[in-house]
Amino acid sequence: MDEHHRPWTGTDMTARVIDPATLAQAFRTEVSADVVRLSAERGRPLRIRGLLSQAEGPAHTYATWAQRGGASVGIDVVLSHVAEGEAAAAVAAANADEDVDGIFCYYPLAGPLDDPWLRELVDPRKDVEGMHSFWSRMLYENRRELDTGSRAILPCTPLAILKLLGEAGLGGSTAQAPLEGVVVVVINRSEVVGRPLAAMLANDGAEVISLDVSSTQLFEPAIGRHAHGVRDSDEDRRSALARADVVITGVPSRSFPLVGADEIAPGAICVNFSQFRNFDDSVHDKASVFIPRVGPMTVTMAMRNLVRLAAL
Structure with missing residues (x-):
């Protein structure tokens, strides 16, 4: 990794902690101006229909x-509490409602088997989460614009993490491959965050090592080809972390073995997007930047996505 990417090359300092709420505020200023304009065109506020089945827990907190x-930013987020058996009908009703500009499903909504199907029922033109296969296919094929020239919608949390990495100083001078030469470890391979995040990083030129409990995958950078490649790897956690410029974790378990300072490279950027702590406190003495949470930026990127959808 060269000096264009690494935000810090010192040997004796405590990690800079980035509060996502501060960066989110800067984006909200931009989004607010667009919301005012689009709301005036419609003669009403922009509106998101949020579908929620839980009265408490992480999904309820996220919805709040x-x-x-x-x-x-001037957007109405109207929450509807639905029973598991009513989720599909609720999505269909929101799709058909001309006064609803965006749909936000707070999972779990219909259960582990049906939730992936619910994502496919959401009209892509109202999908503020960017999880419909229409948008996922564009992401994995590294197609960044629609035929109309409008920007593709990206999933909220991966997009939030990329913006936070930029705030951390990660990036180079090459527009086509700003992360060329960067090695990233992502410990999470969910379809909601881990996998799309790895693809987005690799499409920007990074080498991404994706770890989960049973296997390792290497997301090869999209340099010299249109999109990234994926292959199995036999690299283990210790080897991967030792050479990573960026370590991103999202393991939703209190039993996850915390990533410690003895595992990471000096000056690494560490990002935790799980609701649980995935890093040992010792990493503060070896990392250059520590980002303890992502939530405020995820919400802001969802509002940004709504503005882009409303302008299609």
Whole structure:
């Protein structure tokens, strides 16, 4: 990794901690101006229909944050509590409602077997999460614009992490491959965050090592070809972490063996997007940047996605 990418090359300092709320505020200023214009064109506020089945827990907390985040930029986030058997009908009703500009599903909604199908029922033109296969296919094929020239919608949390990495100083001078030469470890391979995040990083030129409990995959950078490649790897956690410029974790378990300072490279950027702590406190003495959470930026990227969808 060259000096264009690494934000710090010192040997004796405590990691800079980035609060995602601060960066989110800068993006909200931009989003607010677009919301005012688009709301005036419609003669009403932009509106998101949030579908929620839980009265408490992480999904309920996320929905509450989204409602507050929407209000902060002038977007109405209207929450509807639905039973498992009513989720598909609720999505269909929101799709058909001309006064609904975006749909936000707070999973789990219909259960582990049906939730992936629910993502396919959401009209892509109202998909503020960017999880419909229409948008996923564009991401994995590294197609960044629609035929109309409008920007493709990207999933909220991976997009939030990329923006936070930029704030951390990660990036080079090459527009086509700004992350060329960067090695990233992602410990999470979910279809919601880990896999699309690895693809987005590799499409920007990074070498991404994706770790989960049973296997390792290497996302090869999209340099000299249109999109990234994926292959199995036999690299283990210790080897991968030792050479990573960036370590991103999202393991939703209290039993996850915490990533410690003895495992990471000096000056690494560490990002935790799990609701649980995935890093040992010791990493602060070896990392250059530590990002302890992503939530406020995720909500802001969802509102940004809504503005882009409303302008299609």
